[in-house]
Amino acid sequence: MKKLLLWIVVLMLVATFSLVGCKTAPEAVEAEEVAEEVEEEAAVVEETPVVEEEKAKIVIWGDTVDGDTALTGWEEDIIPQFLEQNKNIEIEYTQQPNVHETTRTALLGGAGPDIVISYGPSFASELAKGGYLYPLDDFVKEYGWDNVFAPWSLTSYIVEGSLYALPDEIETLVLYYNKTLFDEKGWKPPTTIDELLVLCKDIAEEGIIPFAHCNAEWRPANEWFVGEFLNHAGGTQVVYEALIGQGSWTDPSLVYSMEILNEIVQKGWFTGGLDRYYTTTFDEQLAMFGDGKAAMNIEGTWSICDYPNYFGEEAGNSNDWDWVPMPSVTGEAIFDVGIGSVWGINKNTEYPEATAKFIDYFYSSEVQGRLLSGVMGKAPAPVELEEKDLKGVDPRYAEILLSLSKAFEANNYGYTTWTFLGPKSNLYLVEEIEKVWAGDITVEQYLEGMQEIFSEELEAGEGLPIPVR
């Protein structure tokens, strides 16, 4: 009985496949006819051979976090404009989730994109040391990149005497303030740390939160505030000396700077209290700032693109924002320099020259200006930008970029921690400051720990080259 059933099933299957074959027979016939036509065409083509140059193909991976605006910008502006001038090159741009980890995994397997985009000099340095990046020295000479980039910006990407990566997305932090609120209350934006502390007290007495800060969605946000106070309350020269190993992170001025920051936090001037600082989202933070519930925000230039959603009619208020340099001890305008991402060339690329050509195009002031002003609202690389390149950019943002450039020339710059510290030191700085705020350790213990870890990294050759001041 079982055998009979088995045979019935087999016959049914055979019948089914036969019917499928019948049904597709006309399509098969059509396919045959098409195949014959293709063969005839191929024969014609073979009779008249045409020499075709193989196109160089460049693969670039962006991050899905960049969003559709970036994808559209790449597909409709950056790539087509380059390909018009370079018909022998093909570019494939895709967005990958968590692109840095995806790229790292691919590189370990000997694959990966031709242009390697990573999130910081320490990671790029590890890639270079591991032999995953193509040395760029020849291209620097060919394209004159040492004249294109700001002199300080290439130092961190030199590994064992060779340049392996180029910086992208210059960043700095400033003190944003709710201008409408300040005008209403008659407050003046501060220039010194002392003025800042007095102002915070006045603001708090009005029942308004001095700073709209949070780290719920980005825990490393701690490094913004630690870095700003180290440089502006501690002193950029002291920070520089600590970075090159000639000074110490336990310098009394740096201890003072962290005590000031701790005082501000303990008074609840960050978002109304530490518990709120740790649980407020970016959306809530900016809404608080835009609505005037909080008066100020120490943050990077990356946040400017969000402000139109929280200030003005579209946000449901009549408020406006403005900025001043983060106050310093002396009142001098200091800007801490940061780099948001880094570009390198994959060591296993088949087309290093074509890739370098694209990089040269991408880093031109004309393209950087276009990216900044219209195409993607993307922060520019640290290249020379003229006023014409900043056309269409929010004048406040343009002023920050120009001020940053002037500050560097005048040596009035500081160091963002994610750009100039090694990975272990930076993680320590981000995480352990919370233990200071929780009262688990003192400021001195925090900085002693920082000195210990930093020294270990420096001795192990894991520190980053620092531009000579």
Add this chain to the structure above:
Amino acid sequence: MWKKGEIILAFYINSKKIRPEFKRMVLRKKIIPWLFLLPILLLHLFVTIGPSISSIYYSLTDWSGLGTAKFIGIGNFQQLWFNDKSFISAFSHNSIWLFYCIITFVMALLVASLLAPLKKGGIAIRTVLFIPFVLSSVVTASIWRNLLNPDRGIGAQLAKIGIYGLDKAFLGITKTSLFTVFFIDNWHWWVFIMVLLLTAMQNIPKELYEAARVDGVNRWQEFRYVTLPGIRPTLFFLILMTGIWTFQTFDYIWILTYGGPAGSSEVLGTLVLKNAFIRLEAGYAAAIGLTMSLFSGILVSIFVYLKKKGLEI
């Protein structure tokens, strides 16, 4: 009388006749099953066994995760077990988490025992209760981040009607952050334990309950002397798995607190990730991972030992 050589020859000749059947039997029973298993075994080898073995190697090296690894012997383990305060802290948090899981089992046992005798509506109730389990951790975390908002969440609404004390940012307070994350994780997965216990309860013969009622036991005695022994193997298995899963806790911590504030919710899973991908100390992270496996191995060994001693688990 057969001589030795004749016996061997006869056996060979005869075995040639029976050999095909014997061969078919061996093929069917011994070899073909392994052939069916081979693809998944190969996949397991490449995806799990291979990386596990390489992890053992890398735990003995100073390796950033890129480039070559430098062999340093047990240096990573010495640093980890004797000098790293963050490891001790993270391990203690995992242990506390395991202790919190008592709440999960109490809830699961209670609800399962209430649902077990239910004939009408039991499936509907189970379905509703199971909804949190099918949500992803990101969605669940987002929901609870809003529900726990001190200004707009549950606590804030209760405060409006005079019930105070819950309108706090629990995730942002060092003393409550770990338990709050556990609470959210527990909301997500307690029903999984409950469903398994419920299935085990429903497999207990009804005659045992009838006999117990005839003896005049109350509901608690029924649970203690009939239900618990009946579900003991499932219960102990779930306790063992919960113990192992506790050391792998990661996702809700990472999404909600990143191990903070001030390291108050740091666990071994987040420590591994930070060491591997942020501090670029993949060798050290491998040592932490191996230590986590060791703890799980100890739990399994205890389980096996107790079973060998005759405990019905």
